[in-house]
Amino acid sequence: MSVRKALVCTNWKEALPAVAVVALTLILLFGKSFSSAYTLFSNDGPLGQVAAQAVYDESSFDGYWNDTYWVGRHMPSAPFNVTLLIYQVIGSPLFGKQGAVYFLKFYAPLSLLLLGMSAWLFCRQMRFHPVVCVLVGIASALNVNALSNAAWGLPSFAITRAMCFLAMAAIVSPAIKRDWMRLVLAGCAVGVGVSEGFDTGAIFSLYLAAFALVWFGLKGSGGAAKRWGVAGAKVGGVALFAGLMAAHTLMSLVQTQIIDTARNAVPENETEEQRRAREEKAWVFATMASVPKLETLRVFVSGVFGYRMSPDEEHFGYLNSVYWGSVGGSPTIEKMRREMEANRDPSVREQIRAEMKRLAEVQPGAFHFSGSGEYAGLLVVMLAVWAFLQSVRPSGATAFSDFDRWMIRFWTVIAVLSLMAAWGRFFPLYSLIYKLPYFSTIRNPVKFTQPMQLALVVLFAYGLQDLLRRCRSAVEEAKKRRKPDLKAWWKSAPAFDRRWAVGLGVTAAVSVLCLLLYMTSESDVVRYLTTFRFSESQAKEIVNFSFGAVAKYIGWLLVFGGLTIAVLAGFFDGRTRTAGAVFGLFLALDLMGGAKPWIIYENYKERYASNPVIETLKKDSYQHRVSFAQFPVPNRPDLDNRINGLYGYYFSHWLQNQFPYYQIQSSDIHQDPRPAKSKVNFLAMMQTNSVHPIRLWQLTNTRYLFGVPEHVEDLNARADPILKRFKLVARFHMVQNPGQKWPTVQVRDDGPFALFEFGGVLPRARLFSGWEVLADNEEILRRIAPPTFDPLRTVLVEGASAEIHAGSTNQAPGAVTYESYSPKRIVLKAQAGQDSILLLNDQYHPDWKVTVDGEPAELLRCNYLMRGVRVPAGSHEVEFRFRPSRKGFYASLFTLLLSVGLLGYLGFAQPVDTEDTPSPDDRDRGNRKKAGPEKKSDGQEDSNDPEGKPDMAAAKPGKSKGRGRSNKRRR
Numbered sequence: 001m002s003v004r005k006a007l008v009c010t011n012w013k014e015a016l017p018a019v020a021v022v023a024l025t026l027i028l029l030f031g032k033s034f035s036s037a038y039t040l041f042s043n044d045g046p047l048g049q050v051a052a053q054a055v056y057d058e059s060s061f062d063g064y065w066n067d068t069y070w071v072g073r074h075m076p077s078a079p080f081n082v083t084l085l086i087y088q089v090i091g092s093p094l095f096g097k098q099g100a101v102y103f104l105k106f107y108a109p110l111s112l113l114l115l116g117m118s119a120w121l122f123c124r125q126m127r128f129h130p131v132v133c134v135l136v137g138i139a140s141a142l143n144v145n146a147l148s149n150a151a152w153g154l155p156s157f158a159i160t161r162a163m164c165f166l167a168m169a170a171i172v173s174p175a176i177k178r179d180w181m182r183l184v185l186a187g188c189a190v191g192v193g194v195s196e197g198f199d200t201g202a203i204f205s206l207y208l209a210a211f212a213l214v215w216f217g218l219k220g221s222g223g224a225a226k227r228w229g230v231a232g233a234k235v236g237g238v239a240l241f242a243g244l245m246a247a248h249t250l251m252s253l254v255q256t257q258i259i260d261t262a263r264n265a266v267p268e269n270e271t272e273e274q275r276r277a278r279e280e281k282a283w284v285f286a287t288m289a290s291v292p293k294l295e296t297l298r299v300f301v302s303g304v305f306g307y308r309m310s311p312d313e314e315h316f317g318y319l320n321s322v323y324w325g326s327v328g329g330s331p332t333i334e335k336m337r338r339e340m341e342a343n344r345d346p347s348v349r350e351q352i353r354a355e356m357k358r359l360a361e362v363q364p365g366a367f368h369f370s371g372s373g374e375y376a377g378l379l380v381v382m383l384a385v386w387a388f389l390q391s392v393r394p395s396g397a398t399a400f401s402d403f404d405r406w407m408i409r410f411w412t413v414i415a416v417l418s419l420m421a422a423w424g425r426f427f428p429l430y431s432l433i434y435k436l437p438y439f440s441t442i443r444n445p446v447k448f449t450q451p452m453q454l455a456l457v458v459l460f461a462y463g464l465q466d467l468l469r470r471c472r473s474a475v476e477e478a479k480k481r482r483k484p485d486l487k488a489w490w491k492s493a494p495a496f497d498r499r500w501a502v503g504l505g506v507t508a509a510v511s512v513l514c515l516l517l518y519m520t521s522e523s524d525v526v527r528y529l530t531t532f533r534f535s536e537s538q539a540k541e542i543v544n545f546s547f548g549a550v551a552k553y554i555g556w557l558l559v560f561g562g563l564t565i566a567v568l569a570g571f572f573d574g575r576t577r578t579a580g581a582v583f584g585l586f587l588a589l590d591l592m593g594g595a596k597p598w599i600i601y602e603n604y605k606e607r608y609a610s611n612p613v614i615e616t617l618k619k620d621s622y623q624h625r626v627s628f629a630q631f632p633v634p635n636r637p638d639l640d641n642r643i644n645g646l647y648g649y650y651f652s653h654w655l656q657n658q659f660p661y662y663q664i665q666s667s668d669i670h671q672d673p674r675p676a677k678s679k680v681n682f683l684a685m686m687q688t689n690s691v692h693p694i695r696l697w698q699l700t701n702t703r704y705l706f707g708v709p710e711h712v713e714d715l716n717a718r719a720d721p722i723l724k725r726f727k728l729v730a731r732f733h734m735v736q737n738p739g740q741k742w743p744t745v746q747v748r749d750d751g752p753f754a755l756f757e758f759g760g761v762l763p764r765a766r767l768f769s770g771w772e773v774l775a776d777n778e779e780i781l782r783r784i785a786p787p788t789f790d791p792l793r794t795v796l797v798e799g800a801s802a803e804i805h806a807g808s809t810n811q812a813p814g815a816v817t818y819e820s821y822s823p824k825r826i827v828l829k830a831q832a833g834q835d836s837i838l839l840l841n842d843q844y845h846p847d848w849k850v851t852v853d854g855e856p857a858e859l860l861r862c863n864y865l866m867r868g869v870r871v872p873a874g875s876h877e878v879e880f881r882f883r884p885s886r887k888g889f890y891a892s893l894f895t896l897l898l899s900v901g902l903l904g905y906l907g908f909a910q911p912v913d914t915e916d917t918p919s920p921d922d923r924d925r926g927n928r929k930k931a932g933p934e935k936k937s938d939g940q941e942d943s944n945d946p947e948g949k950p951d952m953a954a955a956k957p958g959k960s961k962g963r964g965r966s967n968k969r970r971r
Contacts, residue, residue, distance in 0.1 A: 047607075275393035304549045419448075703757055780863065
C-alpha cells in the first residue's frame with residue numbers, strides 16, 4: 001500500500017502550535033510595531049535608506065546604483081532571498097514610501113519567526129520530542145545574538161542562520177528518499193544563506209559542509225574509505241548547488257566588494273617596510289571587532305558589560321545599560337591601557353590616562369562599539385553542557401546512541417572553535433584563519449559567534465531531549481512510585497545525577513563569591529570607566545547595573561538548576577508536556593529579559609519630518625550634491641564647538657536618515673569600509689591642491705554646504721577672492737520643541753548655523769566644446785588637481801590616442817535639460833551648437849550603457865571619475881542606462897526553480913510506503929527488543945525512540961493483530 005506523505009516528519013497540526021508559541025513571544029517583544037507612528041530603530045538599515053529603494057522602477061535584479069552618496073556607486077544586486085520576498089510583499093513595490101515603514105516594522109520579527117520555525121523543523125527531522133522542538137524554536141527565535149543583530153538592522157543574519165537549519169533539515173530528513181534531492185535542497189538553502197549574509201553566509205556554508213561530511217560519513221555503509229569518500233562527494237554536490245543558487249550574489253559581490261577596492265590593492269615598488277605597515281593596517285581593520293576572552297561571560301550572563309550604543313545614549317544623554325566592553329576598541333587604546341597598568345610611576349600613569357581621556361573626546365569610537373549581544377540563554381548553555389557530559393560518558397552509561405554521541409562531540413568542537421575564532425586578535429587561532437584564501441577580506445571576528453550560537457542551540461536540543469526523557473516513565477511504574485522525595489532520590493540517585501547536582505551547587509557558590517569580589521572592586525571599575533568620558537556618577541550607575549546583571553544570572557542559575565534537579569528527582573514523571581511548559585516559560589522570560597534592551601522604537605513621523613532646509617535641498621536634488629564644510633575658520637577657535645556640534649548631527653542624523661529619505665544626494669558617505677581605488681586616489685590627489693575642498697566640490701557637483709555663517713566670508717576671502725561665488729542661502733537654529741525627541745530647524749537671520757551655496761561647481765550635466773583625450777587616466781588625475789586647471793572650460797577624456805579639440809570660440813557649446821531621472825536610467829535632451837562632449841558628473845562604470853537618439857554610443861570616462869558621451873551638433877536625446885550582466889541571475893533562477901519543483905514533488909506527489917524505512921539505529925533498537933529487555937544504566941530509556949515514548953505494543957499485544965508496530969509518526 002502506498003500513500004502520499006508529507007515532505008517532513010511532521011504535519012500542520014504539529015506546526016501550528018509551534019508557530020503560535022514562537023509568534024506570541026515575538027509579539028510580546030515587538031508589539032509596538034503595530035503602532036502607526038513607530039518603527040524599529042535600525043542602525044544598518046534605517047528607514048531613510050529603505051525608503052530610497054522606492055525610486056527603483058527597474059528590476060533590482062539588474063543591480064543597484066546608489067546615487068545617494070559620493071558620486072554614485074555600484075551596489076550588490078538584489079538576490080533571490082527571503083529579504084527580497086518580504087520586501088516585495090510588504091515593502092515599497094506595493095506600498096511606495098509607506099511600504100518602507102511596514103518593512104522596517106516587521107522585517108526583524110518575521111526573520112526571527114523564520115529562524116525559530118527553521119530550528120523547530122530541523123529538530124522534528126531529527127525526531128526529537130515535540131516539546132523539545134518547540135523549546136528549541138523559542139531558544140532560536142529569542143537568541144540575543146540573532147535578535148540584537150536583527151534589531152540593529154541586520155535581520156539577514158537571522159535568515160542566514162535559518163537557512164543553515166533548513167539545509168541541515170534537508171540532509172537529515174527521513175522523508176527524502178533520494179540523496180540527490182537532499183543535495184539540491186540543502187545546496188539551495190545554503191545559497192540563499194550566502195545571498196542573505198554575504199561573508200557571514202559564506203562562514204555558515206563551511207559549517208554546513210562540515211556537518212554534512214560528518215553526518216554522511218557516520219551514516220554511510222561499507223569501509224571507512226568508502227564512507228568518507230562518498231560523504232565528501234555529497235558535500236561537493238551541496239557546494240555545487242549552493243554555488244549555483246548564490247551565483248548572482250557572488251558575481252555581484254566580487255564586482256562591488258573585492259575588485260577595484262583600495263584595501264585589496266598592492267602598490268607598485270612597495271618596500272618591505274611599507275608592506276608590513278600595509279598588512280598591519282589591514283589586520284587591525286579586519287580584527288577590530290574581536291571579542292575579548294573575558295567578555296565570553298556575555299554568552300551566559302546577560303548585560304554584564306551593558307548592551308549597545310543606543311541612539312538615546314549617543315544623542316540624548318546617558319543610559320546606565322550602555323555597553324562598556326572592548327569589542328570594537330582600537331589596539332592603540334589597548335596598548336596604552338596595558339602600559340598604564342604596568343607602569344608604577346603615578347605621574348606616568350596619569351599622563352597616559354589624560355591622553356586616553358583626550359582621545360575619548362575626539363574619537364569615542366576608538367574605545368568600544370558593540371552592535372550585537374551574545375547572550376544564548378543560561379538554560380541553553382546549561383543543557384548544552386549536559387549533552388556534552390553525556391557524550392563523554394562510557395558507552396552504555398548513557399541513553400544516547402554512539403551516533404548521537406559523535407554528533408554531540410562534533411557540535412561541541414564547532415562551538416569551541418567558533419568561540420576561539422571570535423576572540424580574533426586576542427587569541428592565536430584567528431591569525432591562522434586570516435591567512436587562508438578569502439578570509440582576509442572578512443571584517444570582524446565577532447561574526448564567528450553566530451555559528452557558535454547555532455551549535456549551542458543544537459547541543460541544547462540534545463540535552464533537553466535527554467533530560468526530558470527522564471519524565472517519560474511507563475504508566476504502571478508511575479502509579480507504583482510514591483510522591484517524589486529529594487532525600488529518597490539522593491540516596492538512590494545514579495552517581496552522575498548526584499555529581500550534576502553537586503556541580504550546580506559549586507557553580508552557584510563560586511558565582512556568588514565572584515559577585516562579592518566584583519563588588520569590592522567597584523572603585524577600580526569606576527576609575528576605569530571615567531576614562532571613557534563618563535562622569536563618576538554615571539560610572540557608578542554603570543557598575544551598579546553590571547552588579548545587578550550578575551545577581552540576575554545567579555537567580556536564573558538557581559531556577560534552572562532547581563528545575564533540572566526536579567526532573568531528575570522524578571517530580572515530572574509522566575508529565576513531559578508539563579515539564580516542557582515550565583521550562584519554556586522560564587526560558588522565554590530569561591531570553592526576553594536579555595533581548596528587550598536591544599529593541600528600540602522611534603517615532604518616524606517626528607524624526608523624518610521635513611523642514612525649510614530639507615525642502616530647499618530636495619528640489620531637483622538629482623542636479624546637485626550636498627556636503628559639510630568641516631574645517632576651522634582661521635583665528636576663530638570659538639567656532640569649533642559650534643562646527644563640531646552641527647557636524648555630529650549632520651553625520652548621524654541627516655546624512656544617514658533624512659537625506660536618503662528625501663532622495664537628497666551627498667558627496668559624503670557615512671560608512672565606506674571598502675572604498676574603491678579610484679575614490680581613494682581621487683581624494684588623495686585633491687588634497688595636493690592648496691584649496692582642495694574647493695576643487696573637490698567643483699568636480700563632484702557639490703553645490704550646497706553646511707557650516708556656520710562665518711564660513712561664507714572666510715571661503716570668499718581665501719579661496720575665491722575675485723568671483724566670490726559662496727553665497728548664504730539660509731541661517732538657522734536647531735530647536736528642541738517641547739515633548740519631541742529630535743531637534744528641528746528654525747530659519748532665522750540670527751541663526752548660528754548656515755546652509756550656503758557654491759556657484760562655481762560643475763553642473764550635473766554639461767556640454768563641452770573643448771576637450772582633451774589622454775591615454776593614461778592617472779595623468780588625467782594629476783592634471784585636474786592643480787588650481788591652474790579650469791574644469792569649467794575643458795574636460796579631460798580617457799582614450800587610446802591623444803586628441804585636442806578647442807571648439808569654436810564664437811559659439812556656445814549648447815544646453816542640457818533633463819527629460820527623466822531615476823538612479824539607473826537618465827534621459828537628457830542635448831542642444832549642441834557643435835560637436836561636443838556631454839559630461840555627466842556621475843561616476844563612471846563599464847556597466848552603464850549610453851545611446852544617442854536610440855543608437856548605441858561609446859561611454860567615455862571623463863575627469864578621471866565621471867562618465868560622458870560624444871554628441872554631434874544639433875538636438876539629441878541621450879539615455880544612460882545601468883545594465884550589469886545577468887549570467888549569475890539565470891544560474892540562480894534555474895536552481896531556485898529546480899528547488900521549488902522538488903519541494904512540490906516531495907510535498908504533494910511522492911508516493912511512498914506507509915511504513916517509514918527505519919534508520920540503522922532504529923533497526924538496532926528493534927533487534928535489541930527481539931533479544932529481550934536490556935538493562936539501562938541509570939534507569940534511562942533508549943535514546944532512539946523517535947517520539948521518546950515507551951513502546952506500548954508489548955504492553956497491549958492484543959491490539960497489534962499479528963502485525964509489528966509501525967515506527968511511522970502520527971500524521
